Amino acid sequence: MSAIQAGSPHRVFLRGLPVELANRSTLQNICSAFGDVEDAWVRVVDRTAGLHESWSFVQFATGAGATSAAEAGQDIWERVAQAQGLQIDASSIKGTLLQSQKNAEGEVVAESVVLDALEAEDVGNFDFESFRERFSMWLGRPVLRRDAEIIFKVLHEHRPDATVHGILRSAKDMHDDDAPAGTDILLVMAYSANYAPGAVCQRVNYEYSRRHGYGFKCEVLTNEDMLAAISPRDALTWYKVLLLKRELSTETYKYVVWLDGDAAILDQDKSFESFIHQAKGRHLILQEDLSAECRVNCGVMIFRRSNWTLTLLRLLWEGNLSRRHHCKPYYASRTQMLQAAGTAPAGLSTK
Known part of the structure; x- marks a missing residue:
């Protein structure tokens, strides 16, 4: 310079x-x-x-x-x-x-x-x-x-x-109403219509949700419809943020689990409650990535419906981090989620 x-x-x-x-x-x-x-x-x-x-x-x-x-x-x-x-x-x-x-x-x-x-x-x-x-x-x-x-x-x-971090801390300190009685967990997926693994993973994950009594929602759209929904962002992974923001804004489920279009639940016996219990009330549960280049993997995420998670998703969607990376295909899924959420003690688990 x-x-x-x-x-x-x-x-x-x-x-x-x-x-x-x-x-x-x-x-x-x-x-x-x-x-x-x-x-x-x-x-x-x-x-x-x-x-x-x-x-x-x-x-x-x-x-x-x-x-x-x-x-x-x-x-x-x-x-x-x-x-x-x-x-x-x-x-x-x-x-x-x-x-x-x-x-x-x-x-x-x-x-x-x-x-x-x-x-x-x-x-x-x-x-x-x-x-x-x-x-x-x-x-x-x-x-x-x-x-x-x-x-x-x-x-x-x-x-x-x-x-x-200050905005998220304030949101974490606010009182979160419990979800109404009923099914507490919703599994959500979304993929573009031309994505071949999506249909296979959808069937596997749907059967898993039925087995455990979870809600299940999957949206399949054309690339054009997805891009129109997330405009002006031009990377389809941003639809993940939009869908999570929408589902967590309702009061039907206490937890929303995101599954990528290529993520299939192979161990059908293990419940998501076990992960939630292990996380001890965390608002966001993430996993470590196998690649040394990425600190987290956002292919499977568990969100607790709370002011903290809604604030996080709002910052991802509307904030400066979002606007600076509308054109970067994998940014919403990995680095930006980590930057916005902050360190693990503040509300996420990477284990």
Whole structure:
């Protein structure tokens, strides 16, 4: 990463960059139409094309070049891009001419500065990526990794209600009503219609659920229908989160067990109650993965209906972690679940 030079007043902050411009060299070439470009820094936010939210600092050699870029409208951006052989929708691009930096490039942002900035944030809907963008523009320079470490330190010490762990802790402390009398466990599956193992596993798991008196639900959809349901996410594994969120929002079952489309219960005698008893009231029961690259395997999961699990699924579906990984096929199933849930003592078992 190049350094946006401290003290230079000829900087422009560009937000809402379309995916075609979210690249340092491409952006430098495009911005050269406004004046000589000395440097550029791009924060790439990995989202779908329709929700791309990358932003950038561009440093010009002259104030005239910076002013021209900051004041350029949609038509100018699209015309400049077209001259470089790119067809873009520039309606989301907004430019701001920056003043001299409030913090020099080599300085780590002070905790007091972070606290002041957090005062204006709605902690109930805190999004670190969006805060990083606004805070960077206010600083007049990029928020770098060392700054992010200070921000997280301040959040944990002074505003824990704005962190994922803090939100989940609060949800865990809330009273959870018991499920009504009746069958306590529901097994759920979902797979795309062209997925051959799905039908076989569905029959095996259905017979298991009948044997133990569990509820059973399986949804089979075309790829197109699944993608429409989870839009703008474009990885089918996100349907898992949607279905779990929907089923745990009802009050019919106390536990919901997710089974992947290729997961079949071979030991038909062993009940899910035995795992639930072993977990001693945990809200989420996960298993370790056989691969050293993945800490957990989300092919089979047991969720207890509670404020904690509903909050976890809401954060997965709506939160910053979700929006940054709409296009990553396996992220919802593994790494993101672990990141959102936190450490095992907070509410999950990996054994």
